[in-house]
Amino acid sequence: MTEQEIHSVVDNIIMEMGLQDCADTKIGNWHLRGISTGEKKRLSIGVETLTNPHILFLDEPTTGLDSASAFFVIRALRNMAYDGKAVICSIHQPSSEVFSLLDDLLLLSAGETVYFGEAKMAVKFFAEAGFPCPTRRNPSDHFLRCINLDFDIIAEALLRYQNICGVPESSSYPVNIKTKEIRETLIQKYKCSELSINTRRRIQEISEEPAIKRNKKINASSWKQFSTLTRRSFVNMHRDIGYYWLRMALYVLISISIGVLFFNIGTDNDTILERAKCVCFAYGFMICLSCGGLPFFIEEMKVFRRERFGGDYGEAVLVLSNFFSSFPYLVAISLLSGTIIYYMVKFHPGFPHHAFFCINLFCCLSVIETCMMIVASLVPNVLMGIGVGTGVIVFMMMASEIFRPVPDLPKIFWRYPVSYISFATWAIQGEYKNEMIGLEFDTFLPGNSKLKGETVLQTVFGVPLSHSKWWDLTALLLLLLTHRLVLYMVLKYKDRIASKFPRLHADKTLQHLAMRVSKAGERLSSFKRHDPQHPLSSQEGLRSPIP
Template sequence: MCTCMLPVIMAPTTMELHDGGAIMEKSRLGNWHSRGISKGEKRRLSIGIEILTQPHILLLDEPTSGLDSAAAFFVISSLTSIAHNGRIVLCSIHQLSSEVFNLFDDLVLLAAGETVYFGERTNAIKFFADAGFPCPTRKNPPEHFLRCVSPEFDNVLSLMRSKNVNDTPSSWNSLVNMTTEETKWNLINSFKNSMHSANVREKIREIKLRKEAVIERAYDTSTLKQLCTLTHRSFLNMTRDIGYYWLRILFYILVSVCAGFLYLNVGTSNNAILPRSKCDGFIYGFMTFLCIGGMPFFLEELKVFEGERFGRRYGEAIYVLSSFISSLPFVVAISLTSGTILYHMVNFHPGFSHYCYFCINLFCSISVTEGSMLVVAALVSNQLLAIVTAAGVSVLMLMPSNVARRITDIPKFFWRYPMSYISYIAWSIEGQYKNDFVGLEFEPLIPGDRKIKGEVILKEILGIQTDYSKWWDVGVLVLLLISYRVLFYLALKHRDRASSILRTTMSE
């Protein structure tokens, strides 16, 4: 549960109100691989989270949907207690029992965007009776109200008549000779001419004449506490869900072992020049594709974020920063495990500094790739489409690198300028080429000739410039990492606007 907007001290009455959730204490929500609480319990939990933030106005869309009669009665009773303590509770409910219906204070009936009734619940039955549609004896009033305004009942009647079924329910006798459309407009016109409508208009007029009052929060949470809370919660989710990072760590290890055996002790012979470059391209080019496996989990987290942002519990910047911090231990684990396995099995350039650079470069590459995946997840909400888009972005970043062709040989338009400069895979591979080849000497093509220096191979065979240090490549990766996080922030900030523009464009 997110505590970003919880008050520091909660009143005893508030604590007593939520004792009904004690049965779910220490219970896990569950996910795709572990069973948790039921759908009804999840609904009650979501309502409880909203109640704990103590909002001045609580808007609930079908809070009793999927609940049994006892659970529905408990939920509405709790909401009634909150309403009687000075807060406004608005619920939209399609079907409810008479016991739950009697807990409400006011009732609004809508049909096709028109107001059928708006007033106290206790006066609704009398209003329908005065309009010529009395509620039959021993019938649930909400069911009678729906029967009068819902066009679905007309479809049922027409189907029954087409099947020559004449035993219409006795409670329908007063309406059987009148369509729902006629009943609905009779009720709408009756309401417009009733005292209930006049009372509503008078209340609206009084509200308009009042001076605007700014409702301030009774409590506020510091930015640091929000960041710590979100980071802790996100880290717990990543730890508990084996599919978020643990499976990916396992896959990275398996792929690293396979690549290690494929390029085992590649050596420094003249035949090892091409395999070394291909190994570097494989590591940074294809292993980053495994980041796409986190897309479903990114989308699930964004759904939670959307709901909590709508409640103004925290901002986009806090969420972006907390998601990055919480993922750091897992990305470091991936980099160290995969980097250690590959470095020793392939037998890259010896030296602890070269090993450290290899792991740091791999860490930056994976972090930048995850940043690009988050940007895609923020812009594309459909899971399948998001995975396809993320794969397309990865391929687009792979093409202007040295994996397929030397950067100096690719077309200048678009591919070299600007794609080769914004491709994080190109910078990762270039840095690793320098880290591996600079300082090494390879056997000559003709025995007895001078050994071939790694710097010569970089310039003449791989087309890599050695005018600047390999750490400049890492610096560019860090800059790209920050840039993608900023893009992620902007995508979250303007997500609704971008989605509406996209939908409008596609519809046209």
Template sequence: MQQELSATDGLVNLTTAEIRATLVAKYKASIFPEIARKKIQELARQEKHDYDDDDGQRQCWWKQFCTLTHRSILNMSRDLGYYWLRIVFYSLVALSTGSLEFDIGTSSDSVIARGKVVAFIYGIMIFLSVSGLPFFLDEIKVFKGETLAGYYGEPAYVLSNFLSSLPFTIVISLSSGSIIYSLVKFHPGFSHLLYFCINLFFCISVSEASVFVTASLVSNPLPSMGAAIGVTMLNLMPSNVFRPLPELPKIFWRYPLSYISFAAWGTQGNLKNDMIGLEFDAVVPGEAKIKGEAILQDTYGIDLQYSKWWDVVALFCLLLCYRLLLVIALRCKQRISSPFRRIYPTSGR
């Protein structure tokens, strides 16, 4: 006790600098500097590990995307009903259309007939996209289980689905488009044929994307089929398929529906591709031939201020919008369903 009091009295008599030096010397002589050093090294390693994890996350996303794409291509190629039967159906429709309107010519009667052919092509071709709905609904079931488990996210799935379907959609567009164009004998020239196939490709892709958005929101097969057909009909109605655009009622049908209708942009582009540069016989024999540009403006009410390629650009933008809507719809559906799954877990484990 006496020794402790003397040590305390000794410290009291020291200056602040001397006390600080004494404490530093005792700290360096203890085990605490080594503990602090190890802790700092551990924190530095953890920070580097977090940085490496961020890079690993990017690599992991790419691996998820590649795996999903590979699996989706295998499923689509192995399942006859997913795309192979649709390719056959599209080809049969193309043969039927081509034989029905074989060598349409440039007579006065062919002016209306060409519009009917384009309407028939887009009416049937777009509706055939609904046939892929049951297969997508099956994919949605797998998607929900795997995303809830955290295997991948919505963007990777939507992008892989689109890239997987791309070869099949291109085959459909080139095969059916070439059959129709060669039999009906639209505007001659390879560039016109190529435009026809490109336009058809985007219309089928956008129509398919709109069907998928509907399926992601309505998971029951029968209501989903009805909703998909309804959305497709809404896209077909404000176009030259049923009535010229200038004659549409301004409210709802003309503004805004005709501007977001892929059928409207598709039919406009194809009518321009077919008629611009052609001349048609007059109704009264002996009169001067009628230019295709005049027919487009007077009969179909199509504005010729912008090129036919702007119609393709509009279809491309609609395709991006629908794919983005699909990501949003899947994400919202998952966010809404997740709390209910936690509250009401499935039985039968």
């Protein structure tokens, strides 16, 4: 499609969804107020219709909306149905205005079909079954009252309250017919009705028809997916001050604080440990601040799952686009923080040493950002993500030079293999070599020869000199590549592995629902309120056996 055709499709969808007034308004986030909740619902539906699907499945599109917003959303869906699309949605307790827009209605109760047919004929079906809808009652409320078994729990609680408080038998509390009996009557009525027979006949006809081979969805090229997603991610990072801008300010503030604490450290003998403390302090804080990106990574994962299920792009495109879109920000953080610390502390003089410090810091931050992305793709919410992410960071830092020299670590587990897979170990060892090799320090006794940095590395910090600092940097790059591959594998196979355990998830869900029902009955048994004088069944119009 040409650029003009793309803009034409987008403009048409904006008009169909009734979003002309907010077409140029930002959606909004935690710090920026944008469009309303109803407009966000319509926008989400509009995004799904960009590929012109034949069928739309929507799960509770009106949840959380007021009556006006819910009406506009359903009206937009009805207009799409008029254009030839099949719109299937689940709605809990729609208003009368929303109910009047529905063409067909399917009522389910505990997996049983209570009614399936034209929405406008449902009232007649219930009336013929002996449960007419009162004149002033919303039909959807009446249907739910007839098939929702939770009403029996409420009725029993009210009867217990009646017995405890001595409410006269002539009051309106007693229930004429239990919901369970009403539901069974309606199910049997539907099974024997012409609607059920016609539905089963139609299903049989469709199953016997030859399958229609539809054309496979044509996606954009890989380069188009990568460039579009990279540009969108970069724009989101630029607009959201919490994504990188706020963290960048914190990085600069921490860097200035480190520079003030270790200002112009010098080459005295006492400064050997001070230099090591400064390096560990700097890298430790830089690594810990990366946890601040977890909430935004989790939101990005939610968007990815929705778009991946729609077939818009794959896991590899996300992994690459995320790295390249965040690349400028990580470079800026590394240059700003590295330059401030390096020249305030007066580390090893020379531009090559300064460049290595910044590059080493960039690689370390890139690895930990990827690690946080892996955590974000595994956890269900922000709180758990922060807990798991912090645990991973502390676990990796414990095997580095920050708390104890690597040679002094227990050989089992901590030294082999944790110290070798810890990004902090390679980053700090590389910076130690960059800082110490080539420097000479004063000794305690005046007149003695200078203490070389190589000797300090081996005797004080236990850093091996068998390989250069560039090998440590290479190890960091290999860890970055490995973490990106792990992120790709997690994104690709997580849902497939999770789908292997549906029974366990179903059992936990049933237990949770059973606990909710029992707790609801306990709460209602002790609930006190005044005696209603006029039950809904005594309203003007049709009389119903349901109060």
